[in-house]
Amino acid sequence: MNTKPRLLTMAIAAAIAQMSLMAHAEEIEFDVKTIEARGLSGQIADYFKREKRFSPGAGIVTLAVNGVDIGTAEVLFNSEGQPCIDKPFLERAGLKIPVSMAEGQCLGDLRQAYPQAIVRLVPGRERIELIVPPDALGGPDSTAAAGYSKGGWGGVFNYDVLGVQSGGAAGSSSLLQGMTDLGFNAGDWVVRSRQSFSSNSNGTSTLDHQYAYAQRSFAQQKQVAQAGELYVNNSLFAAPQIIGVQAFPEEALRRNLGAGxxxxxxxxxxxxxxxxxxxxxxxxxxxxxxxxxxxxxxxxxxxxxxxxxxxxxxxxxxxxxxxxxxFSGTFVPREKGWSAALGRIRSQAGPGLDADWLGTFSGVMPMGGRANLAGGLMLSEKYRALGGGVDGQLPWKILGSAKALLADDARSGTRGLQFTGTLSAPLARRLSASLSTVQQTPGYRDLTNAPIAATSMQPGSGMTGPAPATSPTTHDTAASTPPASAMATTRWAVSAQAMREPRRLPGRPRSG
The missing domain is CATH 2.60.40.3110 (Outer membrane usher protein)
Structure with a gap:
């Protein structure tokens, strides 16, 4: 087989491409007849007579928005090497989609949607750079969500070990404690487990398995899904560890609202x-x-x-x-989100906690730019609770929050209400003060509290509480004092905080 014509054809094409690079924006006329005589299409001359362009069709490019690399994106280019700016392109770039833009529509120029926009094509590096005004961005977190990386695999092994050896005239002793984290990433899944162990010179050794779960993040929904032995992610209620599933906001992709x-x-x-x-x-x-x-x-x-x-x-x-x-003392609205969990309570979660089914749900909703409203519920076979809260900005830059929880505990046959409130305000340039209170009725219980019978009376206390667990001859002050959750309590706290002026960093001469 004679390869000389093929090599000559490739050399001609390479020469044309090199000449087009040297010409940059200037147009060069090629001899179409000579090109066709060498077995090449005459359209090559038209394509290469101008500066380098993207090849027509779909291609993978690196996308940057306002100087921040977003990652790779698949872009469709027309015969002139111009990108098709459609809805998937705008979503990948983290830009707002114009309301008038139809499904499947391609914008020939990004300035049709955003007149101030600048599009810089860099075909030699397979790169597209966008410069857009801030109001074109989908939000402060748009580039983080658009640049979310997927795939890949890896493993992790973390350990923390403490060993103590002591000795003296009375003898010697030793202690060995450790904690390990094991896990791996595969695809878009994360698997983790934690274990702890301890051993002493008495020959006693313990191994405690704390948790193990599989997790996956969903970038578009900004949510995390978990399954396994879990600590419930809920900001309203105190919940024990469960074996089940849960979903909650992915904070790495949530809106970073700063301080206003x-x-x-x-x-x-x-x-x-x-x-x-x-x-x-x-x-x-x-x-x-x-x-x-x-x-x-x-x-x-x-x-x-x-x-x-x-x-x-x-x-x-x-x-x-x-x-x-x-901006000092400005209220920060939160992004709308929700959390939910369902599973069985782990038997090791705490005293008095049976392996009952447990379900929780909570959500937060911004109310304009002045307040956040939160609410949720918790249900199990022997415990029910309902809660709500609000936080926001009051006059004179005072920030306040309030939360109320109503609980019905079938284990102890009690019902109660807990109220929590806080206020904080700036007093001077680097001085602020806060006031907080917690009040609850005698029958309020958290699910994590051990069951407390409310039918007996403690001597001299005047409050209902658990019966003494010891005989009259045993002096056990812990058993003779009712737990705080069995009493009506009111707690107040006042604090003042002085903020240090941050250390000023020395300036550096600017190069160029």
Missing amino acids: ASATGIARTQARVEVRQAGALIYSTLMPPGPFTLNQLPILTPSADLQVSVIEQDGETRSFTVPFSS
Whole structure:
């Protein structure tokens, strides 16, 4: 087989491609007849006469938004090497989808949706870079969700071992304690288990298995699903360990709302915006020309100003200050979310806890920008509870929260109510004060509390509580005092906190 014509054809194609790279944006006319005489399509000359472009069809590229690498994305290119900007493309980039955009529609230019947007195609590196205004982003967490990595595998083995050897005239003793974490990642699943062990010179050894579970995160829903021996993830109720399943928000993908700090400015050209606090860089992004607003900046402390620098393409730098008084004590709304769990209580979870079925559900809903509303319930064969709470901002930058729980404990035949409240307020630049209270009725029980009979009377206490577990001749103060949960209790706490001014970092000369 004669390979010379094939090698010559490949050499001609390579030469055309090299010439097109040298020409950059300038057009070059090729001899179509010569190209066709060598067995190549004449369309190659038309394709390579301009600067390098993406090849038509689907391709994998690296996507970057405002200077942040999102990851790889599959993009469809037209005959001119321009990307098809459709809904999957916008979702992958973490951008808002225009309401008027139809399913399957391709935008020929991103500026059709966002006039300030800049699209930079880098075919030589298989890369697309987008510069968009902040209001085009899906949210502060959009790039985190869009850049969520999938697949892969690996293993983990962590250990913590403590050994003690002591000796003296009375003899010697030894103690060995340890804790291990074992697990692996496979695909999008995470498997973990924890064990602890101890051994002493008396020959006593114990091995305790604490938990084992399989977990998977769902990026689009921002939820985590777990199955196995679990600690219930619920912010309202105290729950024991279960063997079952649960789902709860994936905090790594939740909205990072910072402390409500914002900065507004204008970029004359495509510019880099840097936000610093106490000399430390806390946020950096690229901005297209025009006005911009950065919301919910992640601050280091509520008692120091922000310094914002706008660095233009020509090197010109303009700076301004955002005073700390504009965001100190600002309420932070939470993103809507829910948690649920179902399973059997582990027999090792605690005294008086049978292997009953247990189910919990709780959710949180932001109420505008001033408050968060939470609610939930817990059900088991011998225990029921209902709860709700609210936290928000009051006048004069006072932050407050309140939570009420109503419980019905069939184990002790009691019902009760618990109320928890907190208030906090800034007093000066680096001084704040808080007030908290916990009040509950005599019949309130947590599920994790050991059952307490409420039918007997403690001598001299005037309160109902458990009967003494010891004989009259045994002096056991713990047994003769009713537990706190068996009494009506009121607890108050007042505290003041002084915040240190963060250490200013030395400035560094800017290169270039």
